Amino acid sequence: MNVSNRKILIYRLGSLGDTVIALPCFNKIRETFPYADITLLTNRPVAAKAAPLEAVLGQGYFYDHIFDYPVGTRSLFVLFSLIRKIRRLKIDTIVNITASRSKQAAIRDRLFFKLAGIKHLIGFPKDDRDFNLSIDPLTNEYEWEAIRLSRRINELGKISINEDRYWDLHLTEAEIKAGENALSSIDKQKPFIAVSAGTKMQAKDWEDDNWVGLISRLKDALPGWGLVMIGAPDEADRANECITAWGHNSINLCGKSSPRVSAAVLKQAFLFVGHDSGPMHLAAAVGIPCVAIFAARNLPRQWYPRGNKNRIIYHKTDCAGCGLEICIIQKKKCILSITIDEVHDEIVNLINEGQHALL
Missing domain, CATH: 3.40.50.2000 (Glycogen Phosphorylase B;)
Structure with missing residues (x-):
């Protein structure tokens, strides 16, 4: 050719x-x-x-x-x-x-x-x-x-x-620098987790109470760690609730960084936690392990993030593969059957494995 x-x-x-x-x-x-x-x-x-x-x-x-x-x-x-x-x-x-x-x-x-x-x-x-x-x-x-x-x-x-x-996203030096600047207000001597708690689709939403409850649990499990919230501008309110629950060494970047600058931020995180979403795929693309909370609107694996170190939390219900963007009749039973304890334990186990690998 x-x-x-x-x-x-x-x-x-x-x-x-x-x-x-x-x-x-x-x-x-x-x-x-x-x-x-x-x-x-x-x-x-x-x-x-x-x-x-x-x-x-x-x-x-x-x-x-x-x-x-x-x-x-x-x-x-x-x-x-x-x-x-x-x-x-x-x-x-x-x-x-x-x-x-x-x-x-x-x-x-x-x-x-x-x-x-x-x-x-x-x-x-x-x-x-x-x-x-x-x-x-x-x-x-x-x-x-x-x-x-x-x-x-x-x-x-x-x-x-x-x-x-x-x-490879082929990030420019300017984008990498912008990612570093975005993190200037947190203590980068400490590891941090990146979280995206928003979604554009009702059927994929794990909802406020779960996210705030999870962050409250993680604050006690990860003393001294940082928290970086990323996402779209309309996700900033939920992110602020998570920041409040964390209470220290945290920053809300929702609506404040482009997808490519967000990728530069994610590259410095220890791991990512979020819905099946664009930020999840960005984190996986730059090589960061993901704890991904999936609805069953798609069949398993089709839209999983790249990599073999991820923890995918997917409950396959009898209505899996429905493709719905809004779930009313089944009341989102797939994603809402995922518990805070389940996600918390996957995050802690993945962190322990990652820290052991660094020794």
Whole structure:
């Protein structure tokens, strides 16, 4: 494959977590096309300053240009304007790493990009494993999303999914420095845990009382340790309750740091505690062990964080895999059956194992 002077389009939609789980694919594309002119096509949420991909990937390494559009639009004007933009770039190859939706959607996507003048199509879903969650024959568990995506672009070569280089965010010196500055008010001579207690989805929420109760227990279990709360601006109130419960050597960074600066902060933590979320995937990407509290709205393993040192707390109920964003009838029985004691013990055990490994 001639990789010099190529013009590449990467098609990827999704949230912060979706972007992080696709990092091996982004790194593989740049590795394969080191001198290519790369354009991202993605979605921009309403009222957001940056698309999730832009906020996670930054600028200057993974891509050179970015286009975004409202997902699900039926506006012919918007679609034909997008086609014209792509045609003007004279793109020769598209790498599709967006989530598989349906066979009909895959056919529409192929037609759309052919109309945009792109001749070489890579990564388009084509068999049942691409459309339906399958059992990984190596683990006898549901296929991990990072593996499913990387399998679709194996035309570019094998991705060694466990290698750190494929999870590299390529943080800049300025971002690393900003992460250090964000922690200037806590005692960095002491270890700290990073916690993200918020979520955008009601069905994934472990709720206030559990989080405050957990932090109160951990304060006694970890004397002298620090606490750093991270997350979105609308999660700051719950984070403040946790800070109050901790009572010392703590800081609330919710809404005060970008995803990439948050990654630089997380890189200095001893471990991360949080929901199935973007911050969880960021922590795992930079190599920090996670204690992750999962609802059962997705089937186990598909959206687990990277790494083999994590503690996943997932109660598989009879309604597992429902996909609900709001759970009313079952009253979130999967995630709310997880107890404070259960999470507390996993955290303490993981810390003890980590400290033993440092001896």
